[in-house]
Amino acid sequence: MGTEISEPLVRDSGKVTGGSAAEEAIPRWKDQITVRGLAVSSLLGALFCIITHKLNLTVGIIPSLNVAAGLLSFFLVKSWTGFMSKLGISVKPFTRQENTVIQTCVVACYGLAFSGGFGSYLISMDERTYQLIGADYPGNRVQDVKNPGLGWMIGFMFVVSFLGLFSLVPLRKVMIMDYKLTYPSGTATAMLINSFHTNSGAELATKQVRCLGKYLSASLFWSCFKWFFSGIGGSCGFDNFPSLGLALYKNTFYFDFCPTYVGCGLICPHIVNCSALLGAIISWGFLWPFISKHAGDWYPANLGNNDFKGLYGYKVFIAISLILGDGLYNLIKIFAITVREMINKGSKKSNIPIIMESMDSETSNVILEQRRRDQVFLKDRIPLWVAASGYVGLASISTMTIPAIFPPLRWYLVLSSYIIAPALAFCNSYGTGLTDWSLSSTYGKIGLFIIASLVGRSGGVVAGLAASGVMMSIVSTAADLMQDFRTGYLTLSSAKSMFVSQLIGTAMGCVVAPLTFWLFWTAFDIGDPDGPYKAPYAVIFREMAILGTEGFSELPKHCLAICCWFFISALLINLLRDLIPKRVSQFIPIPMAMAVPFYIGAYFAIDMFVGTVILFVWESVNRKDAEDYAGAVASGLICGDGIWTIPSALLSIFRINPPICMYFLPSACTLDLQRGSQFFERLA
Numbered sequence: 189m190g191t192e193i194s195e196p197l198v199r200d201s202g203k204v205t206g207g208s209a210a211e212e213a214i215p216r217w218k219d220q221i222t223v224r225g226l227a228v229s230s231l232l233g234a235l236f237c238i239i240t241h242k243l244n245l246t247v248g249i250i251p252s253l254n255v256a257a258g259l260l261s262f263f264l265v266k267s268w269t270g271f272m273s274k275l276g277i278s279v280k281p282f283t284r285q286e287n288t289v290i291q292t293c294v295v296a297c298y299g300l301a302f303s304g305g306f307g308s309y310l311i312s313m314d315e316r317t318y319q320l321i322g323a324d325y326p327g328n329r330v331q332d333v334k335n336p337g338l339g340w341m342i343g344f345m346f347v348v349s350f351l352g353l354f355s356l357v358p359l360r361k362v363m364i365m366d367y368k369l370t371y372p373s374g375t376a377t378a379m380l381i382n383s384f385h386t387n388s389g390a391e392l393a394t395k396q397v398r399c400l401g402k403y404l405s406a407s408l409f410w411s412c413f414k415w416f417f418s419g420i421g422g423s424c425g426f427d428n429f430p431s432l433g434l435a436l437y438k439n440t441f442y443f444d445f446c447p448t449y450v451g452c453g454l455i456c457p458h459i460v461n462c463s464a465l466l467g468a469i470i471s472w473g474f475l476w477p478f479i480s481k482h483a484g485d486w487y488p489a490n491l492g493n494n495d496f497k498g499l500y501g502y503k504v505f506i507a508i509s510l511i512l513g514d515g516l517y518n519l520i521k522i523f524a525i526t527v528r529e530m531i532n533k534g535s536k537k538s539n540i541p542i543i544m545e546s547m548d549s550e551t552s553n554v555i556l557e558q559r560r561r562d563q564v565f566l567k568d569r570i571p572l573w574v575a576a577s578g579y580v581g582l583a584s585i586s587t588m589t590i591p592a593i594f595p596p597l598r599w600y601l602v603l604s605s606y607i608i609a610p611a612l613a614f615c616n617s618y619g620t621g622l623t624d625w626s627l628s629s630t631y632g633k634i635g636l637f638i639i640a641s642l643v644g645r646s647g648g649v650v651a652g653l654a655a656s657g658v659m660m661s662i663v664s665t666a667a668d669l670m671q672d673f674r675t676g677y678l679t680l681s682s683a684k685s686m687f688v689s690q691l692i693g694t695a696m697g698c699v700v701a702p703l704t705f706w707l708f709w710t711a712f713d714i715g716d717p718d719g720p721y722k723a724p725y726a727v728i729f730r731e732m733a734i735l736g737t738e739g740f741s742e743l744p745k746h747c748l749a750i751c752c753w754f755f756i757s758a759l760l761i762n763l764l765r766d767l768i769p770k771r772v773s774q775f776i777p778i779p780m781a782m783a784v785p786f787y788i789g790a791y792f793a794i795d796m797f798v799g800t801v802i803l804f805v806w807e808s809v810n811r812k813d814a815e816d817y818a819g820a821v822a823s824g825l826i827c828g829d830g831i832w833t834i835p836s837a838l839l840s841i842f843r844i845n846p847p848i849c850m851y852f853l854p855s856a857c858t859l860d861l862q863r864g865s866q867f868f869e870r871l872a
Contacts, residue, residue, distance in 0.1 A: 217568045217682035220285040221689060228264045229290050229689075232257060233297030233696050237704040239830035240298050242448065244307025245714060245721040247792045248784060252455070254295055254377040254671070256823035261290040262384045263397045284385040288681040289689045291377060292672040296665070296693025300349055300701040303628060303664035309636070309653040310336065310344075311723055312730040316715035320727055325497075327738030328730075332649040338706050340593050345698035347586040348658050352665030353690055354579040355610040356617055358572050363670050364677050365562060367529065369621025371674035378678035380819075392816060400820040400827075407447040407828025414445065415836060419849025427720065430852050432794075437852075439472045440789035449792050451825030453799020454818050459774060460781045461793075461800035467510075467782030468790030476503070487744040493717065501744050503787050504731055509751040510783035511728075513758025515630035521766070522619030522627065529618075565677050568684035579610075586658075594654040596647025601639055605658050612659070613666035620667040621674070628667065632660035633732065640736030648737035653729060665694065708833075711840040724788045 236253055243250050265282050272279045304310065311317065313334040321328045356363070363369055384393040418425030426445040430437035453461050479502055483489040491498035583606040590602050612631050620626045633656065640652025669690055676686040708714060708721065715723045758779035765773045785793045799822070806814040 214564060214680055214682075215283060215285055217685040217688075220283070220289050220682060220685040221692075222280070222286055224265060224268065225261075225286050225290045226293070226692065228261055229293035229297065229693060230696055230700070231264070232260055232290075232294045233693065234700050234704060235260075235827065235830060236294060236298035237301040237697070237701050238707075238833050239448070239826055240301035241306060241701075241705050241708055242721075242830060242833055243452075244302065244725075245708060245723045247449070247788060248307060248725050250302050252373045253298065253823075253826075254291065254373050254675070255380055255819050256827070257294040257298075258287060258291040258377045258381050258384075259396065259400060259820065259823060260827070261294065262287055262381070262393065263400065265290070266397070282385075284381050284679045285681040285685070287381050287384065288378075288676050288679045289685055291381070291675065292686050293689040293693035293696070295668060295672060296690045297697040297700055299664065299668050300345060300661075300694065300697035301704070303657075303661045304341075304345055304349075304697075304701050304705075305653075305657045305660065306701065306705040307723055308629070308725040308729050309632065309656045309660070310341065311715065311726040312653050312733070313650060314715065314726070317723075317726045317730050320715065320717065321730060321734070325734070327645060327649070327734040329645075329649070332647065334594070334650060336705070336709055338702055341702040341705075342699060343589070344593055344657070345702060346695075347582075347589045348661045349665060349694050349698055350691070351579055351582050351586065351606065351609070352613055352662040353669055353687070353694065354575045354582065355613045355662060356666045356670060357570050357575040357687065359614065360570075360670070360673050360683060361566065363617065363621060364673050365565065367618075367621070369618065369670075369674070371621045371671045374671040374674035375678065378675045381675070381679050396817060396820040399817050400824040403821050403824030404828040404831070405824075407451075407825045408831050409828075410445070410447060411829050411832035411836075415832075415839075415846055417848045417850040418846045419851070420845050423718075424849035424851055425846070426850070428852070434852065434854055439477070440791050441468070441472065441794065442791050443794050443798060444791045446792070446795050447825040447829040449795030450799040450802075451822040451829075453796035454803050454822035454825070456796065456800070458800050458804065459776075460778060461796045463777035463779075463781035464785055464793040465790075465797045466777050468785035468793040470782070471503075471506075471786040472790045475506075486746055497744055502747055502750065504728055505743065505747055505751050506754050507783045507786040508728055508732060509755040510758050510779045510786065512633070513755040514762060514779040514783070515627060515633065517759050517762040518619075519627055519630050521762075523615060525619065561677055561680060564680050565683055568682045570684060570687055590654065590658070594650055596643055596651040597639070597654045598643075598651075601642065601651070601655065602658065605635065605639075605655060606662075609659065609662040613663045616663040617667045617670045621670065626664060626667045628660045628664035631663045632656040635659035636729070636733055637736045640733050643737070645737045649730065649733040652733040652736050656729070711836075711838075722788060724784075728787070 236257065239253070240250055262282075265287070269279045269282055305312075313332070315333050315335055318328060318330065318333050323330065414426045418427060428437075429442060429445060431443040432441050436442065476499065479486065479499060483499070487498045487501075491500075493500060583603070587599050587602045587606065591597055591599050616627055616631060635658065636652040636656035639655035640648040642648075643651040669687075672686055672690065673683065675681075676683060712721050713719045714721050715726055761776060761779050765776045768776075803814060803818055806818065
């Protein structure tokens with residue numbers, strides 16, 4: 189999700205907070221990369237990988253954490269330098285450039301936790317997902333099972349994750365300086381970092397750090413407290429609190445007291461949170477109960493909860509239809525915007541009359557600062573031959589290596605992907621700069637369908653999923669690189685130091701992302717539809733791969749017609765958002781956000797809606813405070829809950845179970861013998 193920013197931030201993005209940057213001594217690019225910075229990057233990279241894995245394996249929505257990375261890196265390094273100063277030890281000053289480099293390294297590291305497919309295409313290959321779909325399901329072959337393995341996952345990350353960085357490096361001047369793309373998340377991060385390192389922003393930065401620490405501690409304590417009541421299995425504790433009543437609880441309408449989702453609600457725009465809640469109401473409030481009444485007619489009534497020939501099939505494929513409709517529309521839209529903007533830029537003439545006019549001191553300072561940024565950004569060049577040889581060399585290694593990891597994905601298919609990938613990476617990066625919305629998963633789905641259909645039934649599932657990973661990795665890392673180049677441009681950081689920190693962060697992520705995922709994989713029952721880590725997109729991606737090879741003939745009655753209706757609805761909703769005035773379109777829901785609760789339930793949408801209500805009331809009471817501290821509060825809530833995941837996983841590994849199961853039943857309920865014995869066994 190993109191970061192919502194105000195218009196003044198976009199207009200003033202050319203200014204550096206505090207106005208002192210023009211006199212600032214800028215360190216050499218090598219001095220911007222420090223040992224303490226790499227240490228902090230590895231620590232925060234691991235933390236953010238854990239947070240990303242948790243979100244990936246629960247709801248599948250990943251908010252932008254760029255601002256949180258900049259804020260936490262400032263907090264850690266400042267705490268360290270302050271501690272050393274109190275001991276009388278001289279330390280190197282902490283600059284905005286070092287802060288930016290750390291943030292870039294962290295984003296590159298945790299970005300692989302998403303683009304690495306640990307919650308989507310990689311885990312779609314495992315035996316659990318195969319069993320959930322069913323061994324008798326057409327096209328779901330046991331030969332297309334590849335369980336996660338630490339060795340091959342790390343190897344796969346190394347051979348696919350670096351190509352996106354080399355694909356667009358030669359175009360950094362075009363994207364950042366010539367086209368002047370905004371990259372709102374990168375701009376917001378730069379504004380935050382600039383405020384940290386100027387006198388005018390020092391007081392606010394200190395208050396933001398204290399606010400983050402307070403809510404991080406509260407979130408960590410609450411997550412620990414909840415654990416004591418969560419019992420064994422996934423039906424106990426505050427995570428299953430029927431806060432809206434037992435009747436609504438059966439349809440997943442309840443508040444589960446999760447700080448992470450509330451924090452996401454504070455970060456994500458209001459329309460995203462409201463869209464998710466609307467999707468939950470439409471699906472779990474009306475659509476699924478309506479379809480359930482036709483059990484025995486539209487589909488066999490005696491099917492399991494995870495049988496795609498029953499209600500489960502409706503849930504998955506209707507969600508896919510919404511996602512594809514929204515993704516396809518935005519993909520076409522971004523292609524159109526890209527072509528139009530490039531034509532407009534190319535048609536501008538250079539012989540425009542020059543009008544000389546006097547400038548006030550503020551305007552003069554802005555122009556001087558603009559020239560300074562251009563000079564710094566272009567000073568440390570990255571030669572074209574480095575980018576070209578790097579891409580060709582890595583593509584050659586990857587083309588030879590990937591078929592050894594995934595035999596159905598032939599070398600010529602991998603090579604074809606790498607030939608067209610730079611063009612798609614450019615489109616995704618350009619679109620991200622204009623809209624702050626990366627469509628890497630949409631590009632991945634396109635690659636999945638094409639390769640799966642080319643390979644066919646014999647190995648098409650694994651080949652399609654692996655090809656999806658190749659495409660997602662390239663277009664995602666390329667967009668992240670340009671986003672961070674924008675941050676570096678505004679903070680007077682060297683482009684070379686940014687690129688090197690991206691390489692270091694990506695190398696860290698190739699190891700840290702699989703290791704932190706392995707912690708989840710060994711400690712929790714990943715993919716259990718009744719557990720906390722449902723991995724919702726695993727089933728969706730595998731089903732999409734099967735569809736690429738098999739078709740729609742096995743879907744339950746009317747499922748395809750309903751899917752087509754929702755697909756067309758997603759296209760029309762997006763078209764309506766673009767055609768009507770902004771003051772009205774801002775209230776029209778986003779189909780992509782609506783689709784998520786269709787599959788995983790309404791509870792997380794309620795949590796996020798609570799977060800957005802808190803933010804709305806806060807903005808109504810004191811908008812300035814909300815703008816200054818909402819990001820710090822959200823980051824603290826998310827990070828505290830993410831930190832608790834580590835001791836929680838360790839407790840699970842050592843088979844230390846929570847001592848209490850807090851369970852809720854109707855007051856007049858008479859338990860049968862079996863349910864009563866299970867209940868009291870949990871209490872024991």
